[in-house]
Amino acid sequence: MRKLGLIGGMSWISTQTYYRQINRLVQKQLGPVASPPLLLETLDFRDHYDLREDAQWEQSSKELSETAKRLEDGGSTAILITSNVMHKVYEDVAAAVSVPVIHIADCVGKKMAADKIERATLLGKKSVMTEGFFRKMLVAHGVDLMPPDAEAAEQLDRIITAELKLGKATRDAERALKTIITVNEQQGAKAIILACTELEQVVDIDANVLPIYDTTRIHCEAAADWILTED
Template identity: 50%
Template sequence: MHKLGLIGGLSWTSTARYYEIINKAVHRAKGGQHSAPLVIESLDFAEVARCATDDDWDCAARQLIEAAVRLEKAGAGALLICANSMHRVYERVQESVRIPVLHIAEQVGRKMQADGIEKAALIGTRNVMTEKFYRQRLVGHGVSLLPPDMDLAERIDAIVYDELTVGKVSRESERYMKSELTDIAKQDVQAVVLACTELELIVDVSANVLPIYDCTHIHAMAGVDYILG
């Protein structure tokens, strides 16, 4: 098996989910006592989030680049950035290392294209929903996206940064997301892209009217494909 590197701590709750998905999939594939060969850089999310909040993306990029370089030196043959929002600095991270960094939106876009999805709603934190760095990757795979719902984006920001990144799961937020997904299903779309690695904590991806493309799971499984070669 090939060694995979994870840039995590963005937040630790979603990184734990990556670790679980990857190891369970490797065990299913290999059986016995097998688990995934991983190296993990778990960053202090408070420091990274402070940069992003202040729109100091140079500061955020520097921390991710330093982590990527350390992971490459530790023997990783490919990397995952375990957060949708931090793909805002993806190109700079990729340029800093000689190994591939698997882009989360590229993996999601390929799967949607293979499934014949042409119209979808993108939900996540504000920068993912509104900025072109993420949306253009999906559009490049033939997926037309609804315009961003700014009220939804602001509420998701509050849920993610005030609750989910510190491990808090509330019934109120679960009900809110279920209601929003029900409303989205009434629109002219074929699927929903769950483009926040923490939202899986409060969204049942298998119990909705529309198919939900869970970016965390899709991205982690791309890492599994690399590991198994």
């Protein structure tokens, strides 16, 4: 198996999800006692929690890039950023290393294109829903994204930041997500892109009114494929 590097800690909730899912995917192929060679460095989430100014993003980008270099030096043959939001600095991180950095939205776009899903709603942190760094990658694969709803973006930002990233999954959050998904179905969405790792705590990915494209699950599948592919 090929060694994979993970940049984690944003949040620890998402990091454990990546670790668990990648291990289970590898075990599904190689048996219940198999465990993939993973190199994990977790960052202090306080330094990447609420970035607003350009200078803050530049510092965060520098730290992720330095982490990626250490993972490469440790023998990682590819790297994952275990956060949707932090793919905002993807290009800087990818430029800092000579090994591939597997882009989460690229993986999702490829899968949706293969499934011929054209009209979808993107749900996640406000920056993921509204800024171009994530949306443009999906659009490049032919995915027609519905315009972001400003009110839903604010609501989701609050739920994710104040509750889910702290491991607090409430019934109110479950009801809020169910309502948002139902409204989007009524407005013509053919699929939901769940672009926040922590949202799995309040959304039943496998039993919903619309197909759910969980970016974390798809990213982990790409990671397992990489690990299991022979050089």
